[in-house]
Structures are given as structure tokens and as C-alpha cells.
Amino acid sequence: MRTVVLDDYQRVALDSADWGSLPDDVAVDVVHQHLTGAALRGALAGATAVVVMRERTAFDAELLADLPDLRLLVTTGMGNAAVDIGACRERGVLVCGTGMVEPATAELTWALLLALVKQVPRLDAGVRAGAWQQRLDRASGIGGDLAGAVLGVMGLGKLGQRVARVAQAFDMDVLAWSQHLDADLARGLGVEPTSKEELLARSDAVTLHLKLSERSRGVIGARELALMKPGALLVNTSRGPLVDEAALLDALRSGHLGGAGLDVYDVEPLLEDHPLRTAPRTVLTPHVGYVSEATYRTFYRDAVEDVAAWLAGSPVRVLT
Structure with a gap:
């Protein structure tokens, strides 16, 4: 199963959580730059799960229609105005969130x-x-x-x-x-x-x-x-x-x-x-209000947990 982590500008995703705790058949690919258009669609091709960082990348109905394999979308935080949850629901994509450091x-x-x-x-x-x-x-x-x-x-x-x-x-x-x-x-x-x-x-x-x-x-x-x-x-x-x-x-x-x-x-x-x-x-400053070491640890730890829970059939922090 392919999992893509988007917009890891500061290259912290892999070091902030134990991605190795996921099953062996889960491949995790991290994208460090911000992608749009065809480049974004190419990076997400074949992905079953995607982890998005706050509102850096929008997931609207048009993008979702081009991602037929997507089944799980994890957003950092418990809300993301850039994610069309209704469109996700219509396409059978579950949306889960993470904790936040205030x-x-x-x-x-x-x-x-x-x-x-x-x-x-x-x-x-x-x-x-x-x-x-x-x-x-x-x-x-x-x-x-x-x-x-x-x-x-x-x-x-x-x-x-x-x-x-x-x-x-x-x-x-x-x-x-x-x-x-x-x-x-x-x-x-x-x-x-x-x-x-x-x-x-x-x-x-x-x-x-x-x-x-x-x-x-x-x-x-x-x-x-x-x-x-x-x-x-x-x-x-x-x-x-x-x-x-x-x-x-x-x-x-x-x-x-x-x-x-x-x-x-x-x-x-x-x-x-x-x-x-x-x-x-x-x-x-470049939209880093939420950025801290503790925040990143919380975001990515919970993202790993979201993926594992979904694979186990008991998803957590589901956004509706």
C-alpha cells in the first residue's frame, strides 16, 4: 500500500514518528516541495493513503476525481478548510485528523x-x-x-x-x-x-x-x-x-x-x-504559527496511528 506524505517542507516527517511500526507492505513516500497541477497528480498516482500538512494543499472534488486509488486522507489538526470532506465522502475516502499543540x-x-x-x-x-x-x-x-x-x-x-x-x-x-x-x-x-x-x-x-x-x-x-x-x-x-x-x-x-x-x-x-x-x-513569516518540534511530533505520531487504525478496521479521529 502506497502512502504519500505531502508538503514536508522542513524534512521532519520521517524523524518525527515511527513509520516503521506500520505493516511491511506499507510504502511511505515523502514529498518535500509544494506541488500543484500535473506534478501533484503524478506524485499521488496509486496512493491509497495521503497525509496532508494543514491547508498547504487543497483536496477538492476535481483532484479527488483524479485519484481513484485514494481511500484514506489524513490531515494534521482536527479541521482543514482545504479538504472537501463532502466530496471525499462521495468518493469513499475517509478523512481523519490528528492532535494539535496549542x-x-x-x-x-x-x-x-x-x-x-x-x-x-x-x-x-x-x-x-x-x-x-x-x-x-x-x-x-x-x-x-x-x-x-x-x-x-x-x-x-x-x-x-x-x-x-x-x-x-x-x-x-x-x-x-x-x-x-x-x-x-x-x-x-x-x-x-x-x-x-x-x-x-x-x-x-x-x-x-x-x-x-x-x-x-x-x-x-x-x-x-x-x-x-x-x-x-x-x-x-x-x-x-x-x-x-x-x-x-x-x-x-x-x-x-x-x-x-x-x-x-x-x-x-x-x-x-x-x-x-x-x-x-x-x-x-511563512505560515509557521503552528510549527514547533512538539507540534510535528504530535502531527506525525497521530498520522501513523490513523493509518494503522484504518488498516486494522477501527479508524480514529474521523472527520465528518
């Missing part, structure tokens, strides 16, 4: 925000280029402060709550909004529930922790960016389409927005000529 994305959120506030990329580049404090004058920007500042958290689920707790440790005031925010829960966490408009107007930094849906798509657009304080910061480690990229670029270029820390984008990988690559006051 802290990693919250930690990257703070890495991006701290890099923006303290201007770490610019200062690092200056030191490497031979500059020192004599060139770091007020005109070129001075690092800001977190203590006493206001953080707006859009989405107060598990990740948003974790981010809020860190903000409180920095002596920040925390505001929260979502369309179905539990105000009592927020207050119990020491977080002030607000309207979206008030959160944007009062926050020195805004961070997004919302699930992407048709309702949340474009939740930050030109109107919302205009409501933010001049010089405020925006961090997005959730999903790219939550933010209108064109409006974000306008706000950065005009100087209204103080900076943006982004881990997610409308189209991934980010195109080589994408204007965000040269946009001012940005810190960009």
Missing part, C-alpha cells in the same frame, strides 16, 4: 508583535551592517512600550485567551471582540468585552484569532483600518483572508498603520512579486 501559534503572535514594537528586524540589520546607536535617531524610529498599552484581541477562543494572558503579564490592558463573544467569560479573564469599533479605536495593537468563514472574511478592511489609531500595529497568525490585503497595503504605505506582523496570506506560498514582500514596517 501554544505554538500564540507564541509566534508574540514574536511578531515584539519584533514590531521593539523594531528587531531593523535593528538587527543595522548592527550587521555596521550601524550602532549613533544612527538610531528619532527620525528612524524608536522602539515602543508594551506596559500600559492596549491590546485588542479579536477572537477569544483558546488561542486568544493564551495571547491575552501574556499581554496581562506585560501589564497591558486587553480588549476583546468577536461576533459571539461570551462577555462574562471575557470579564472572568480580566479582559474587557467591547464592540469591534471600540476595540479598533482604542487598541495600540490588534491581533486576530478568528476562524475563517464567509462571515469573517475581510473582517479587517479599509473601514476597520481607518478606525485604528495612527501608528497602531496589526498581527495576523490566523488566516490571510481575514484581512483585505489591498487595504492593508494602503494603510502601510500611507503611514497610518504603524506596522503589520503576518504569518498568513491570501495565496500561499506568498508570490515572489507580491507587494507585501517590499511593504514598509512589516515582519513576515
Whole structure:
């Protein structure tokens, strides 16, 4: 039986789990680069099981129709918007998920925000280029402060709550909004529930922790960016389409927005000529919010377990 592991960019899949525990007739092939079109179909030809990494590769009805041998699709995490589960069901393909390590994305959120506030990329580049404090004058920007500042958290689920707790440790005031925010829960966490408009107007930094849906798509657009304080910061480690990229670029270029820390984008990988690559006051990472050693161990350990359980006739973590 052929099993294909897709999008192992960092070449960790085989070392992160005991694939040798699978039956001897299970051949595991790992694809390290991101494939599309004919190259993807060629790599998956004859595969009975496929392991996909988050939402890097979409499995829609059109692709599934070209994979007649596919019977098991394992996605890392317990949800994947890029997998058409209905189409899988129609074609007799079982979809299973894996566990998830929660802290990693919250930690990257703070890495991006701290890099923006303290201007770490610019200062690092200056030191490497031979500059020192004599060139770091007020005109070129001075690092800001977190203590006493206001953080707006859009989405107060598990990740948003974790981010809020860190903000409180920095002596920040925390505001929260979502369309179905539990105000009592927020207050119990020491977080002030607000309207979206008030959160944007009062926050020195805004961070997004919302699930992407048709309702949340474009939740930050030109109107919302205009409501933010001049010089405020925006961090997005959730999903790219939550933010209108064109409006974000306008706000950065005009100087209204103080900076943006982004881990997610409308189209991934980010195109080589994408204007965000040269946009001012940005810190960009390649959708690695979930990436950590512990996360990879959990993903691939559970993926091996999913394949073994399916072969044994007792599938686990089935997504419906």
C-alpha cells in the first residue's frame, strides 16, 4: 500500500514518528516541495493513503476525481478548510485528523508583535551592517512600550485567551471582540468585552484569532483600518483572508498603520512579486504559527496511528 506524505517542507516527517511500526507492505513516500497541477497528480498516482500538512494543499472534488486509488486522507489538526470532506465522502475516502499543540501559534503572535514594537528586524540589520546607536535617531524610529498599552484581541477562543494572558503579564490592558463573544467569560479573564469599533479605536495593537468563514472574511478592511489609531500595529497568525490585503497595503504605505506582523496570506506560498514582500514596517513569516518540534511530533505520531487504525478496521479521529 502506497502512502504519500505531502508538503514536508522542513524534512521532519520521517524523524518525527515511527513509520516503521506500520505493516511491511506499507510504502511511505515523502514529498518535500509544494506541488500543484500535473506534478501533484503524478506524485499521488496509486496512493491509497495521503497525509496532508494543514491547508498547504487543497483536496477538492476535481483532484479527488483524479485519484481513484485514494481511500484514506489524513490531515494534521482536527479541521482543514482545504479538504472537501463532502466530496471525499462521495468518493469513499475517509478523512481523519490528528492532535494539535496549542501554544505554538500564540507564541509566534508574540514574536511578531515584539519584533514590531521593539523594531528587531531593523535593528538587527543595522548592527550587521555596521550601524550602532549613533544612527538610531528619532527620525528612524524608536522602539515602543508594551506596559500600559492596549491590546485588542479579536477572537477569544483558546488561542486568544493564551495571547491575552501574556499581554496581562506585560501589564497591558486587553480588549476583546468577536461576533459571539461570551462577555462574562471575557470579564472572568480580566479582559474587557467591547464592540469591534471600540476595540479598533482604542487598541495600540490588534491581533486576530478568528476562524475563517464567509462571515469573517475581510473582517479587517479599509473601514476597520481607518478606525485604528495612527501608528497602531496589526498581527495576523490566523488566516490571510481575514484581512483585505489591498487595504492593508494602503494603510502601510500611507503611514497610518504603524506596522503589520503576518504569518498568513491570501495565496500561499506568498508570490515572489507580491507587494507585501517590499511593504514598509512589516515582519513576515511563512505560515509557521503552528510549527514547533512538539507540534510535528504530535502531527506525525497521530498520522501513523490513523493509518494503522484504518488498516486494522477501527479508524480514529474521523472527520465528518
